[in-house]
Amino acid sequence: MSLILDQIAITLNGQKLLDKICCCVAGGAVLSVLGPSGCGKSSLLNLICGTLANSFGYSGQVILDGAVLNNLPSYKRQVGLQFQDHLLFPHMTVGENLAFALPEHFKKSLRRERVEQALADCGMSGFFELNPAMLSGGQKARISLMRTLLSEPRALLLDEPFSKLDATLRSSFRHFVFQQVQHQGIPALMVTHDEQDIPDQRQVIRLQEASQPK
Amino acid sequence: MSILQVSVRAVSLLLALGIVALFLFPVLAGVGSVMLPAFGYMPVLGFETLSLACWQKLLETPALIEMLVLSLWTSVSSTVLSLLLAFGVICCTWGTPLWHKVLRWLAPLMAMPHVALAFGVMFVLMPSGLLARLIAVFAGWRLPPDWQTIQDQYGISLILILMIKETPFLVFMMAASVVQLPVADTLKLGASLGYQPGVIWLKLIWPRLYPMIRLPVYTVLAFSISVVDVALVIGPANPPAFAVQIFQWINDPDLTKSLLAASGSVLLLLLMAAVIGFFHLTQWLMNKRLRHWLTNGHRGWFSTLWLSCSTKAWQGLLLLFLSGGVALLIWSFVWRWRFPSLWPDWSLRSWQRAGISEPIVNSLLIGVTATVVANIISVILLELNDLQRQNSQSAGQWLALLIRGGMYIPLLLPQMTFLFGVQLLLLQWGAEGHWLTVTGLHLLFVLPYCFLSLSGPWQHYDQRHSLQGLLLSRSWLKTFVQVKLGILWRPLMASLALGFAVSIAQYLPTLFASAGRVATVTTEAVSLVSGGNRRLIGVYGLVQMLLPFFVYVMASFLSYWTIKSGRITRRLNA
Numbered sequence: 205m206s207l208i209l210d211q212i213a214i215t216l217n218g219q220k221l222l223d224k225i226c227c228c229v230a231g232g233a234v235l236s237v238l239g240p241s242g243c244g245k246s247s248l249l250n251l252i253c254g255t256l257a258n259s260f261g262y263s264g265q266v267i268l269d270g271a272v273l274n275n276l277p278s279y280k281r282q283v284g285l286q287f288q289d290h291l292l293f294p295h296m297t298v299g300e301n302l303a304f305a306l307p308e309h310f311k312k313s314l315r316r317e318r319v320e321q322a323l324a325d326c327g328m329s330g331f332f333e334l335n336p337a338m339l340s341g342g343q344k345a346r347i348s349l350m351r352t353l354l355s356e357p358r359a360l361l362l363d364e365p366f367s368k369l370d371a372t373l374r375s376s377f378r379h380f381v382f383q384q385v386q387h388q389g390i391p392a393l394m395v396t397h398d399e400q401d402i403p404d405q406r407q408v409i410r411l412q413e414a415s416q417p418k
Numbered sequence: 419m420s421i422l423q424v425s426v427r428a429v430s431l432l433l434a435l436g437i438v439a440l441f442l443f444p445v446l447a448g449v450g451s452v453m454l455p456a457f458g459y460m461p462v463l464g465f466e467t468l469s470l471a472c473w474q475k476l477l478e479t480p481a482l483i484e485m486l487v488l489s490l491w492t493s494v495s496s497t498v499l500s501l502l503l504a505f506g507v508i509c510c511t512w513g514t515p516l517w518h519k520v521l522r523w524l525a526p527l528m529a530m531p532h533v534a535l536a537f538g539v540m541f542v543l544m545p546s547g548l549l550a551r552l553i554a555v556f557a558g559w560r561l562p563p564d565w566q567t568i569q570d571q572y573g574i575s576l577i578l579i580l581m582i583k584e585t586p587f588l589v590f591m592m593a594a595s596v597v598q599l600p601v602a603d604t605l606k607l608g609a610s611l612g613y614q615p616g617v618i619w620l621k622l623i624w625p626r627l628y629p630m631i632r633l634p635v636y637t638v639l640a641f642s643i644s645v646v647d648v649a650l651v652i653g654p655a656n657p658p659a660f661a662v663q664i665f666q667w668i669n670d671p672d673l674t675k676s677l678l679a680a681s682g683s684v685l686l687l688l689l690m691a692a693v694i695g696f697f698h699l700t701q702w703l704m705n706k707r708l709r710h711w712l713t714n715g716h717r718g719w720f721s722t723l724w725l726s727c728s729t730k731a732w733q734g735l736l737l738l739f740l741s742g743g744v745a746l747l748i749w750s751f752v753w754r755w756r757f758p759s760l761w762p763d764w765s766l767r768s769w770q771r772a773g774i775s776e777p778i779v780n781s782l783l784i785g786v787t788a789t790v791v792a793n794i795i796s797v798i799l800l801e802l803n804d805l806q807r808q809n810s811q812s813a814g815q816w817l818a819l820l821i822r823g824g825m826y827i828p829l830l831l832p833q834m835t836f837l838f839g840v841q842l843l844l845l846q847w848g849a850e851g852h853w854l855t856v857t858g859l860h861l862l863f864v865l866p867y868c869f870l871s872l873s874g875p876w877q878h879y880d881q882r883h884s885l886q887g888l889l890l891s892r893s894w895l896k897t898f899v900q901v902k903l904g905i906l907w908r909p910l911m912a913s914l915a916l917g918f919a920v921s922i923a924q925y926l927p928t929l930f931a932s933a934g935r936v937a938t939v940t941t942e943a944v945s946l947v948s949g950g951n952r953r954l955i956g957v958y959g960l961v962q963m964l965l966p967f968f969v970y971v972m973a974s975f976l977s978y979w980t981i982k983s984g985r986i987t988r989r990l991n992a
Contacts, residue, residue, distance in 0.1 A: 255606045278609035279717065285610035291603055295625040296712060303713035304621070305611050310715060355611040 205231035205269055207252075207359045207391040212264035214247050214256075221247055224264070227409060229359075229391035234382060236402040237395045239411030245395040249361045252393065253285050254278030268359055268391075284357030286381075288364040290348035292336035298347055299323070299332030305355040322350045326380070342373040346380060353384060360385060362394040366401055378403075427809045434802040434817055437795060438824040444843075445828045445862060448836030449687070451843050455680035462846075463673055472677040476685065479678075481657040486689065489660040492573040492653070493642035494693060496580035501635060503581065503735070504588035505627075506728020508596060509619040513605070520732075521593060527586035527739065529915065529966040531923035533943055536579045536651040537959035538742020541749055541952070543567040543575065546757045548745050554758035562757050568652050576653040580645070582735050584638045588631070594874050595630040599623060616721025621712050628701070636694055637829040643690055644832030647925035647944050660686060661834050665926075668838060683835040690832050743963060749956025768953035774939070774961055781922055781938040781965060784853055788860040789868070789917035793910065796869040800876040801898075808881070822873070825866040833926050841930040851935040859927040860920075868917045875909035911977035919966035939965065 207229045214222040221244035229235040237245050250256040252266050255278050266273040273281050292301050302319045310318060323329050326346040336344065345365070352360065365381060366374045382403050385392045394401065402408055454460070458469040476482070511517045542548045545562040553559070568575045601623060608618030628635075644661045653659050658666075664686065667679035749755075753765030799821055807814025828836070840859065844850040883905060887897035903910065925940050932941070943958035 250606075253606065253610055255609065278606070279612050279614050281610075282612065283610060285607060287603060287607065289600075289603065291600065291607055293622055300709065300713045303715075306713075306715050307612070308715035308717060312710075312714070315713070315715070352610070357610070361610075 205358060205390055207235075207393065208265075208267040209248075209252075210265040210267060212248070212251065212266070213262060214244055214251060215261040216247075216259065218261075221260075222411070225409065229393060229407070231389040231391055232386045233407060234362075234385055234392045234394055234403050235407045235409065236404075237393065237409045237411065238397060238399070238402065240397060243411040245397075245411060246363060249285070249363055249393070249395055252359075253283045253361055254281050282356070282358045284352040284355060284360045286349055286352050286360065286362045286365050288367045290344040292339075292344055292348060292351075294336060296336075297332065298328075298334045298336055298339065301336060301347060302351050302354055305351045307356055318354070322354055326350050341369055342377060345369060345373070345377050349381060349384065353388060358390060360388075360390055360392040362392060362396075364396055365394065366396070366398070427806060427813070430802045430805045431813070431817065434799055434806070434821060437799060438821055441795075441862070441865060442824055442827060444840050444859070445831065445836050447843060448839030449831065450839065452680050452683050452835060452839035455677055455842065456684040457681075458677060460677060460680075463676065465677065472681045476678055476681045479663075485657045485660040485663055486685075488573055488654065488657065489643055489686075489689065490693065492576050492580070492649075492659060493639055496577045496584065496642050497635065497639045499577070500581050500584040500588055500638060503585045503728060503731055504592055505619070505624065506725065507585070507589050507732050508592050509616060510725045510729045510732075512596065512601060520589065523736070524586050524590050524593075525912065525915065525970055526967060528590060529919035529970045530583070530739070530743075531919070531940065531962050531966065532579070532583050532645070532648045533651060533923070533925065533940055534746065534959045534963040535583055535739065535742060536648045537943070537955055538746045538963070539575070539579055539582070539738060540568050540652055541745035541956070542738065542741050548741060548748075551758050551760055555760065559758055569655055571654050571656075573654055573659070576649055576659070578738075579648055579652055580642050582739055583648075584642070585732075585735060588634060588638065591631050591634040592627065595627060596623070598630070599626055612717050614718045614721035616725050617716070617718030620718075625705075625712075632701075633826050633830070636697070637826065639693060639697070640690055640830050640832055643693065644686060644834045646834065647940070650944055651947050660689070661832070664834050664838075668841075679838060683832070683838050686832045687835045690830075690835075694830075746956050746959040746963060749952050750960045752953055752956065768957050772954055772957045774942075774957060777937045777939045777942045777958075778961065778965070780853065780936055781940070784857045784860055784928075784936075784938065785918045785921035785965070785969075787857045788864045788921045789914055791857075792861055792865040792868040792917050793872075793913055795865055796872050796913070797910075799869065800872060804876070804881070818873075821869070825869050828862045829866050837926050837930045844931060850931055850933040853932075853936050856928050856931040856936050856938075859931040860924050863924060863927065864917045864920045867920045868913045871913045871916050872906075872909060875906050879906060907980055908977040911973040915966070915970040915973040918969045922962065922966050 209225050209227050212222060212225040213220065225248070227235060237248060239245055247256060247260060251260075251262055252273070254273065254276065256262065268281070268283070273283075292298075293304065296304060299316075299319050302322055303315050306315055306318060320329070320332065323331055326349075328343060328346065331339075331343075331347075336347070339347065349365075362381065366378055369377055378401060396402070454468075455465075456472070458465050458467065458472050479485075507520060511520050540547070544550070544567060545565050547567075550559070550562055550565075604622050605615060605618055608622055609615070613621070645659075646661050646665045649659045649662045650665075653662065657663070660682070664679050664682040667675040667682060748762065750768055751764050751766065752762040753767060755762035803814060803818050803821060806817045837859070841850070844855060849855050879902065883901055884897050887901035888894065891897050891900075922938075923940060924938075925944055928936065928938050928941050939958060939962045943955065943962055946955050946958060
């Protein structure tokens with residue numbers, strides 16, 4: 205599995221936001237995109253997952269496993285997205301949040317089993333019936349990531365996933381995320397503005413405000 | 419907390435509660451005073467013992483079941499269809515350029531009185547209406563078709579009118595609520611999990627949105643079940659909706675029918691309570707039973723179909739709304755218009771003979787007074803609530819909840835029930851027949867709408883602006899008028915326009931409080947239905963439609979002009 209960004213350029217109102225980004229992320233690897241606010245990091249993520257607003261212009265191609273994603277609607281891209289706000293659905297229990305992400309082909313009997321297994325994987329067995337509001341910040345983060353992974357994405361986008369966690373949680377959750385990416389063998393692209401979050405210094409794109417990458 | 423703070427808090431709380439109690443008094447007294455006649459006690463008519471005889475008489479009424487079923491059918495189906503359509507419109511347009519167009523259309527759509535809309539749509543859909551004339555050109559008809567497109571026995575035309583009128587209101591309430599949810603991120607997240615937009619709205623946003631709009635939905639339900647004016651114009655006549663039957667009993671020369679009307683009003687109240695209970699139960703059951711559906715993983719093939727159906731239905735309703743306005747305009751200038759001709763003979767005779775100046779003056783007088791008073795009271799209540807909130811967040815929230823609940827009560831009760839009671843009280847006090855009494859009764863409906871439309875902007879107002887103004891001007895009044903009202907000027911003008919539109923549309927409150935002595939455009943328009951003079955109906959319908967529209971345009975112009983010309987900032991600098 206690989207995610208390729210081929211000559212990606214993004215403009216806003218005629219002004220260049222990103223200019224000709226080229227990179228390839230292999231399965232299990234994490235590419236970090238680093239830069240200050242307003243440099244176009246989130247726009248890049250929106251472009252990859254197909255939710256870039258019409259006011260933006262872009263050129264180049266997003267290629268996932270050899271297929272060009274550009275013309276696919278966002279729900280057909282199979283690109284998982286992890287927000288800094290964990291966005292657990294408050295009208296569902298923890299288990300239902302996870303079951304929501306499971307693909308349709310899982311039969312009713314298997315769904316519960318698969319969710320229980322996912323809860324066990326993130327050290328939260330017995331949390332199925334709990335209301336998400338009762339979880340701590342770290343637990344919410346883990347459930348949110350597991351939910352994204354349960355949808356069987358072919359690539360993972362992480363939008364400043366650690367920024368709302370305190371130092372201790374941040375370190376353990378970072379470890380958990382990278383472990384899961386490796387375990388699933390999918391390419392991941394992480395937007396951050398913290399150097400400490402970067403897992404591999406060889407896989408970094410550094411952006412400057414509304415300019416080209418270094 | 420200092421003694422001064424505590425006393426300010428207590429006084430503001432008492433004042434707010436006092437205003438709400440004063441507002442609710444006629445409503446609760448109205449319900450109360452209909453209860454005794456409902457059980458046979460009405461000393462004025464010589465009935466001085468409580469009995470169940472009038473209930474027995476009520477149950478023996480011919481076609482009672484049919485009337486009740488018709489009321490249930492028209493109210494529930496129009497509410498559910500409006501709800502589906504309004505939600506569909508929100509789903510299709512949210513986050514697109516169309517969203518702002520929909521929001522722009524809402525105010526004029528809501529400003530259109532029900533009766534004017536009913537007249538307009540009647541002129542389009544009736545067998546010799548605009549639609550039939552257009553079809554006749556291609557079909558070669560020489561006579562109007564034998565269709566029952568209005569006043570049909572199943573109430574379809576009534577459902578259609580209620581739907582056109584209530585959908586914009588529900589869209590408005592949903593638009594105000596949906597901004598409190600993380601819709602953009604939820605849509606992105608849902609799409610990244612493979613869900614289509616329509617399914618994301620249904621599975622992720624609707625379960626959180628519905629509890630926020632539950633009360634407005636119930637007000638729509640209450641209105642539909644007790645509507646009289648629209649039902650008289652376009653609803654079935656034999657048997658009519660139950661509210662219309664009660665209205666006929668009230669107006670019956672045989673005064674003993676008043677007891678029957680009182681029992682009927684209580685039955686209508688029970689029916690309303692049962693329908694709300696049914697809605698509540700359905701929601702609870704759906705919450706229980708549809709949990710599996712939420713998590714079954716279906717990403718949705720029907721999403722696109724549902725969204726496109728909603729868009730088409732919304733466009734259709736807009737078209738019907740516009741063509742209704744055009745039909746009213748045409749009929750008000752018609753001298754003779756034979757079927758199937760597309761072009762009438764024109765005349766100004768209907769306008770000359772309409773005698774509409776007195777109803778217009780009365781409508782303006784009552785509408786403007788009720789709207790101004792309602793807005794002043796709303797602002798006072800909101801300010802008292804803000805004061806309470808500044809002292810204690812939780813106390814402020816409780817008071818807000820209480821005021822909001824109080825405002826919904828007259829909207830949630832069937833008009834017929836408590837207005838009949840109010841009429842009985844006014845009769846006893848000899849207070850009926852004055853324009854001030856009519857204005858007071860209008861206030862019961864204008865105030866809730868003004869309060870609800872202002873409470874959102876008041877809640878989102880950043881108090882730091884006032885603090886800054888207070889530090890600079892050192893005058894509470896100056897800060898309030900020049901800073902707070904200056905910032906909230908636009909919603910205030912919108913609330914004035916909405917309040918006036920609500921007042922213009924009132925039929926039953928005007929009729930019950932005026933005892934036929936204060937004629938407004940709406941009461942005159944409805945009374946024309948029995949005569950069937952389409953030209954006069956066109957004149958009255960058009961005026962009824964244009965009055966709130968002019969006020970809406972004036973309010974928009976005032977808010978634009980005041981801000982654009984910098985009058986508020988100039989005053990600030992003075």
